[in-house]
Amino acid sequence: MKVIGVHMDRCTGCKTCELYCGAERGSEKKTLLAAVQETPPPQPRVRVEGGLDGAFPLQCRHCLQAPCIDACLTGALRRDEKSGMVIIREDLCIGCWTCTAFCPYGVIYPSPKRKIALKCDRCLYMEKPVCVDVCPTKALEVVELEGIEDLLRERRLQTLNVMLANGGEGIRLLDFERSE
C-alpha cells in the first residue's frame, strides 16, 4: 500500500499543495488561474497547518482501522481493495458529514454547495498525487508502506548522529538512568 509521507523538516508552509490540489481535484478547468474564477470555489483536499515553529500538510492518512468508514451511514466511504485507500463514493454520500466528526485528523471536509463530504483519495487514478508533484521542496513523497521500516531506520540513524554530534547528551542521559 502506498501512502503520502511528509518530510516535516522540508515543509515551508508555502501551501502550494493546497492551491494545486484545489485546481486539479476541485475545479473543472484544472488550471489554477481558471479554478479561482469558478463558483463554487474549488476545495482542496489537503490542508497545511502550523505556525512559526513549523508547518505540516495534512491529508487523509487512510487509517487501517478507519473510524470514518464505521461512521458512514450509507456506505459511501469504503476501502478500495486494490489500493487499500479509503475512498468516497460521491453518488452514495448524503452530506450528513458524520465522517467529518469521526475523523481523528479533521481531514474530511464538508462541501455544503455540493452536499457531499470531500477527502483525499491520493489521486488514485493519476500517476502521482498532485500535491506530491507540485511540492517545491519535495516535502511530500509517496511511500510504500511495506518499505516504511527502511525510512524509519534512516530517521533513527539520523537522530543518533545528531545526538552524537551534540556531545552524546541523550546517550549519557540513558547511561545515567541505567546506573541509577
Added chain:
Amino acid sequence: METIHFKTVDPVSQELLRYASRKGMCLNWERYEKQQPQDGFLRLGLSCPYGCMQGPCRIDPFGRGAQNGICGLDRDGMVAALLLRLALKGALETAAEYPGACDAKIVWSAPLASRAAAALQQAGGDSVSHADILESALLLSRPSATPEALVRQAIRLGLLNIGLREQRRADAAARDVCVGYGLLAGEAIRIGVTGRIPRAIIETLLKETAGLNHPEVRLVSLGDWIPAGEEFLPIACTTGEAETVLSSGILNLILAGDGTDPGILALCGKLNLTVVSHAKNAEAAEIVKRARGAYDRRVENTFTPDTAMIGKGRVSLAATEVEAFLKGRSRIALLGGADTLFQSLGHLPVELAKALRGEDHDVASWGDAALWMMKQDLSVGILDAEDGPLTAVRVLAETGRLPALKGICFTGLRNAREFTFALGLAALGLKVLVATPLPLWGSEKVRTKLRENLTAAGGVLTHFDHPAQADEILDGLLRS
C-alpha cells in the same frame, strides 16, 4: 527531451538542445521546468506587495483560509497593489532610461494629445509627470487607498511610460539587420555580445576587427538589438535561444553588458568560455587578443550551421519610414515582444504572422518576435525594438488612420516596462492583447475596474488565464 518540439519551432535549436542534453548542460529550459509550478499566490496576485515586514501575507484564493492580510488588506486591495507595483517598476525603468525627461509635465505630441487627454480625464487629473511616480510610491507605503484608486494610478503610470518615450522621440535613419545561425557559419573568431553595451565600445571593437582576416573576427549579438554604425550588430539568435547557442561551444568569447542573465554567465563558466564585462573597460585590442587566444585553443566543433540560414530585414526607426510602410494599408496588426518559455519559442510570432497575412492583414513587428519572422523570411515591417509599436501608432494617428489598426499583440513580456507599456497603449484607447498571463486573476473586482477604466477611454487590454493560443489571439484581433 521527447517534448523538444514544445520548446522551439526552430529545428536547428532543437538539435542544439538535444546536444546540450546529451552533454548534461542545464539551460534555461531545465531551470524553467524545475521552477514548475511557480508560486501560485504570486501568479494570482494574492501575495502582498506592500513589504511591511510583518508578512509576507497571502490570501487563500479558494476562500477557505486567510481572507485578509495582517493589516486587514483584502484580496482586491492586494491584487490592485500588485498591479500598481508592476506599473511603478515599469515607469521607473523607463524614467531611468530617459533621465531628465520626467522632470516636468509630459507634453504630448499632437496626434496622441487628444487620446492622452481623454485617458487622463478617466484616470483623474489632466496631466502626468514624475510626481505620479512619487505618488505611486506613497500609495504603496501603506495599504490605505482603495482598489479603484490603485487601478487608476496604475493606468496613469502606463500613460506616463508612453509619455516619457514621446518626450525623447528622435528620428533616426533606417538600419539593416540580419539574423540567424548562418551568421555563425564558417571559420571565424566569434565574439558574442549580450546585454546593454555602450555604443562607443561596439564602435571601437568594430574598428579594431575591421579588415582582420585568416580568420576574420565576427561580433554577433545574442538577441539584443545593438546599433553598430549604419546597421544593427548581426543577431545570431533570439534572447530565448541565447543559452542554446552558447551551449554549442561555437563562440570564442562573450562581451557582457548590463542586464546579462546570470544563467548565461554561469553557462560560460561551465564551458570555460571567457567573459569580458564591459564595466571592466577592457581595451578593444585586448578583447580581440583574448578571443584569438580562445580560438587557438578551440576543439573541433560539431555545430556547423548552413550559411543560408540568414534572415534579413530593415528596421524602420523614423516616422517617415514607418509611414511609408503603412501607407495604403487598410488592415494592420502590430505583433511583437520578447521570447517567453511559456510558449514554444517562435510559435506565436510565426503562426500569427502567417495567419494574419492570410486574412489580408499587414503585420509590423518588433523584438524577438520580429527576429522569428525574419528567420522565417516572412515579409513584415520591422519596428524599433525599444519603441515597439509606438511609432506606428503615432504615424497612424497622425494620418487619421488608426481605425486600420486592428490591434497590438505582445507575444511575450520581458520586464515590467513592457507590461506598463502595454497598459499605457490600452489606456490610449487601443486594442492590446497580451499572450502571457498577468497576475490579476485573484480579484474579479480589479479585473473589472481595469476593464471599465480602459473601456471608458476606448481601449481594451485582453489577457488570458493561460498562455494564449494563436487562435485566441486571432479571435481577439480579427473578430472581437
